[in-house]
Amino acid sequence: MWKLHISGKENIDRKATYVIVSNHQSGADILVLFTPRIHFKWVSKRSLFFFPFIGWNMAMNQYIALRRGKKSSMHRMMEKAREALYNGNSMMIFPEGTRSKDGRLQPFKSGAFHLALDTHSPILPIVIKGTSHAIKKGGFLISKQHNMQVVILEPIPYQSFKHLEPKQLANLVHERIERELTSPPGMEDHITSPPGVEDQITSPPDPLS
Numbered sequence: 686m687w688k689l690h691i692s693g694k695e696n697i698d699r700k701a702t703y704v705i706v707s708n709h710q711s712g713a714d715i716l717v718l719f720t721p722r723i724h725f726k727w728v729s730k731r732s733l734f735f736f737p738f739i740g741w742n743m744a745m746n747q748y749i750a751l752r753r754g755k756k757s758s759m760h761r762m763m764e765k766a767r768e769a770l771y772n773g774n775s776m777m778i779f780p781e782g783t784r785s786k787d788g789r790l791q792p793f794k795s796g797a798f799h800l801a802l803d804t805h806s807p808i809l810p811i812v813i814k815g816t817s818h819a820i821k822k823g824g825f826l827i828s829k830q831h832n833m834q835v836v837i838l839e840p841i842p843y844q845s846f847k848h849l850e851p852k853q854l855a856n857l858v859h860e861r862i863e864r865e866l867t868s869p870p871g872m873e874d875h876i877t878s879p880p881g882v883e884d885q886i887t888s889p890p891d892p893l894s
Contacts, residue, residue, distance in 0.1 A: 689717055693837030696809075697723060702775050703809035703840065704801040708790050708862055709779035710817035717813060717835050718777065726769050727777035728762060749776075763800060770804045780855065788817030790866055793859045795851040802851060805843045810858055812836040812865040836865055 705725055707718065715727075728749045749765045752758035766776050778800070780793035801808050815833035838861060846854050 688832050689720060690832065690834040691721055691837075692834070693839075694721055696837050696839050697721065698840070701840070702770055702773055702806060704770070704797055704804075704806045705775055705777045705809045705811060706780050706793075706797050706858060706862075707777070707811040708813055708866060709781050709784050710788050710813055710815075711784060713816040713833065714779075714784075714813050717816065717833055718811065721835060721837060723775060723809075725775040725777040726766075728766065728779075759796065763796065763803075766800050767804055770800070770806055775809070776800065776806075780858070785817065790859065790863045793855040795855050798851040798854040798858070801843070802847070802849075802854065805847070807843055808841040808846070808854075808858060810838040810841070810862050812838065812862050814866065838862070838865060 703723075703725075705723065707714065726748050728751050747769070749762050749769070750758075751762045766778075769776055776797075778797040780795075780797045781791040782794050783791075785791055798808075800806070813833070813835055815831065841858070841861075846857065849857070
């Protein structure tokens with residue numbers, strides 16, 4: 686049985702629409718990000734949309750495909766993400782662009798922060814801990830009896846960053862996430878131990894790596 690510790694749920698305004706950004710450690714991240722029950726659409730690499738069942742579900746939920754390295758795909762992704770936000774859907778983006786190989790935070794790309802500035806959307810930073818040990822990059826199974834943690838940080842309102850350039854904003858959010866990621870573990874507000882989960886479970890395909 687694996688355990689997931691969630692803290693900071695009080696920072697979520699259920700009526701707000703956010704650009705949600707998180708560090709990215711492993712394929713388990715997608716599983717744990719759904720547990721705080723925040724409604725969002727996420728950006729995924731295009732190849733996943735061709736996976737049977739998983740890809741069909743992603744298409745039905747109107748998740749947004751991205752072909753990395755193609756500017757035209759990036760432009761289409763940004764247009765669809767703006768539309769999703771204007772329609773009241775939060776957007777989930779991993780600003781590192783791919784999974785970290787060692788669990789350490791990588792530099793952020795600026796796309797998510799362009800999006801927040803363009804749409805005047807608040808940013809909701811989320812920190813994931815422990816999933817890099819649960820599933821190694823290139824692996825498929827969550828190790829048994831492993832603890833993972835999701836920390837929902839305070840939202841950053843648009844008014845507080847509207848004067849910043851996207852890269853400056855990316856650095857600011859990177860700093861906040863890194864500070865929490867490297868801090869000692871604290872008391873969790875809520876603990877979830879998913880019922881019926883076996884000692885090992887198969888992870889979903891990774892959205893970006």
